[in-house]
Amino acid sequence: MKIKDFGKRLVNSVLPVLLAFVIGGIVILMIGENPLDTYGILLGKSLFTAKGFLNTLHYASPLILTGLAIAVTFKANIFNMGVEGQLLLGAFFAGIVGTSLPASLNPVAARLICLAVGILCGILFALVPAILKAYCHVNEMVVTLMLNYAMIKVLEFLATGVFRDYSSGYVCTPIIKENAMFPRIGDSKLTMFFFVAIFVFIIMYIVMNKSKLGYEITAIGKNPEFAEATGMKVHKKIMILMIISGALSGLAGAGYMMSEQFKYTLSFSGNPGLGWDGMLIALLGGHSPIGVLIAAIFYSALKTGADHINLYSTVPKEIVSVIQGLIILFLAVKFVDEHTNIRERLLRKKTSKPETTISEEA
Amino acid sequence: MSIIKTIDLTKKFGDFTANDKINISVEKQEIKCIVGENGAGKSTLMNMLYGLLRPTSGKILLHDKETEINGPMDAIDLGLGMVHQHFKLVPSLTVYENILLGTEIKKSSKSPIIDRKKEIDEVTKLIEKYKFELNPTDKIEDISVGGRQRVEILKMLYRNVDILILDEPTAVLTPQEVDELFVNLKELRAQGKTIIVITHKLREVMELSDSVTVIKQGKVVGNVLTKDTSEEELAQMMVGREVVLTVQNTAANKVMNEVAYQVEGVCTINDYGKEVLQDISFCVHKAEILGVAGVEGNGQSELVKVLTGIMKATKGKVSIDGKDITNKWPDELRQDGLGIIPEDRYAQGLCGTMSVADNCIAGYHGDADVCKFGLLDKKNINAKRDRFMKDFDIRVGDINGNVGQLSGGNAQKIIIAREFESNPKMLLACQPTRGVDIGSIEFIHKQILNFRNKGNAVLLISSELSEVMSLSDRIIVMYKGKIIGELSPKDVSRSEIGLLMAGIQK
């Protein structure tokens, strides 16, 4: 049973990826390039060289966190689409604090303060949709999406005005102080931030798989009425989950600021943005922490590999965004599960009407 | 000449034979009742007649001609209409729109616009022809359940069916609505229609039908004319042995004077602001079962929701052993000693897509024996599940599988095991045996009585009047969100309670 389940999940995750790569391959063929070569460059350097792999892990760090941030809410059927906005806000103020700290401050303290600020900002921004959902039944999906746009505009305003670094030729905030930066380990880009992310991953693994809260997340996601009737106080759990999600997003933003970007620019999070990447990762990983970890590393490999594509071929690296979109698209359809499930469900529908229930005693 | 006839009709679901060589024959212009226990295979049979299920083998003869029915539309074209237990109506549309759904009348054959006036005229004529009581322009969401059922029947009649199948038509009706329905059905028979009614209520069979077919475990076990039989005989055929429909409610039990659970002046409103519970007050003593009788939809559902903490009361007070528990949340109620058997098993009691073990701890998943420092103890949880299965004779196909695979009786036993586990002082049992096989019904009834005999209090809410009457020490009757009477089951007859359930006070 367990192995069968695992196999099903594997097929459901791998098949969409393969399909997306096939279609991506066709697109590459159409612009006159060899898809296999392109994919070789895409994944070869980022996964199969030591330095490349460490870089991949480096870029995976924020993705692990945003992936977990999405997974923890999506699993409970709460659609927190605001991870991107929460991440940006956390990053922005972690960056501002990082520039204004005294240079003499102990580096560990400085980094902890910056991370804490990021986490706090993420939580505060997540609280808005959380309160609206938990106490006013407002659809959290629409609200978080709207607030994302609003937040991007606000940060744009702050970055171009109040906090702008006028010595730079383009819109950005000042670079954070050295004591707030995560230094590189060895000659790769890897920093302590990766280990922070792994530490958080372990905690989230325990929370989601072993804890009372994890049990409640599953129950709320599967049947909210049952969850409420068995005393799980769903509105409080929504608040808690949104706070966790916001904290993870804020941490991701702060960490990315302190380990990679060092200043806020208008394209800080890239396109489509670390928060949106997180969604792909959560879906790819089936909302399970281990799945998220693997998916984050795989996706980070795609991202770092995309830069190599630009260097070594004429295929625009944007092909990776197209593949990403296709993966999510195909992930929406559960190829194995859904079909067998549909059959099972139809059968059960007909057999489990009160009249025809197959009872053990019958 | 029979209008519809089946020959050796068989339906198998995998290894399970739901219908085994069923032979029935319905005469023109008769009212035929098909009776049987839950799970006997009545609905399977009807679904085959209506084209919703394909027979595994056997034949269906319509007007003595072998006919293949490939779906509801096909059935309707062949003159066979069905009124389902769960109505297939659209609440935001009007009566006439629902009746004409799919056969709308347009202003002209080319115009895309619907001709409202002509539609209303047409439906008004139809309503008059069959002497039904309905207003064509009312919205479905505003009319009574009985009214909705009449709309369903008219929907079929408009399509000129001459055989009408009704699946458990009286389940959701008040006694008066049942009477009205019977009048309507007899009028239809007089106008030449043939009617097949599926039911398990034997009194109604006697009152309504011309002939009866009894089904047991997928087989026909009796074919009789109604005038030649009796309720008792039918019951015996249905179950296959002398039926003790009433569990022995031991006379030895003595209700104590001490109040265990008290409800005072509880009110609440629905989404539209309408008061659905009005000033509900009662108390349950120690070692007492208080039964709540009433036709479904008279506020029992809301009362249970309020008492189990999933709905808020706007006014009033609830207390257990003198402790105020008004509007507390379900987890707090359980901590205060309330055991809950909820109304809808798979909505509030169990999660069909979670494992048996996970369901065994639901509601008590924070208790010290399974949860330490916020972490769940898998070993203890599995041990608990195994103990439940042994103690309560719960039969599970795949022990690691989901609860959804279980039969009604076994699923209900999980809830009962779980709720009794924490030694509650008071049990709130709502529809405890709905959709449960007879064996499990007996078991569950015994459990409830034992619980009471140990000196605990029970509030039993059920739409099965016989269940309420046989188990309760005292009965209150709900009608339109109010308690309109309190009686002792020993001193009253069914019909007296029936009158109260219909809102008629002496």
Place this chain on the structure above:
Amino acid sequence: MDIIGNILYDTVYHSAPIILCVIGGIFAYKANVLNIALEGMMLIGAFVSTLTAFLTHNIALGVLFAMLAALAFGLVFSVLGVTFKGNVIIIGLALNLLASAIAKFVLVRMNTSNITLSFMNVADLKIHIPVIENIPLLGNILSGHPLITYISFIGIFVMWVLMYKTKFGVYVRVVGENEDAAKSIGLKTDFYKYVAILIGALCCGLAGANLSTERLGLFTNDMTAGRGFIAIAAIYCGQGSPTLSAMYAVVFGLARALSVNLSIYAGPAAGLFDVIPYVIMVCVLTAVSIVKHKNNKIRGFKNE
């Protein structure tokens, strides 16, 4: 006086694409399919229309291809969401990402960051209605808009008739409200869902063409900036009524017009005015939800 005129004009101007999305999205909403791909359908419409016009110098062809592209997206949505029963929210998001990714990919291949239609002047596309254009204020509202803007407002009425007066509209609502009822009278429920989604796609394609080609003669990536989601919010607020939802779309148009016109006076804080529409929609959504749940005494949440 001038500023009021400008605000009114801009209100109509900014409302049009959202109204189109709203009336398109309403059918899917009524058919009980949450179509959050409105955004992506609009973006792909905007992109394809400008690209086609750029390549062919033919605006009509641009609009046509915009609708076809959006229809293709709608078809993907329907096949995966209705036929294969995939999660429509995820499909919607994927299409949104995909629209942006495709546009970016092509833009990079073309070595440009945006497409400008230099062969034409958008002012020429505006329709000036004689007499009315000279009436103050009313002239601002009714005259001087491009064709699709007029279509969008007429569309509200057309959709209302389609939804409430025709068989098709009734059936879509039946499918959305009680699928069993629809099946019991032999309706092919999937067909109505398909059509509802495709109508939405068509409208979004038009909205996209209006947004880029017709109004600005320019395409920049992600120029839809959440208008699709605002349309969804408007549908939610209006609870699926074409007129009421369209009204909320106009509210957004007004907020946008205010932010554009007032920013002239605001100086550096101008950027913040762009936040107003989003915040207003969140407030409206909250207010509607509070009113809707005013009498709700049942605790907990339902899976939506």
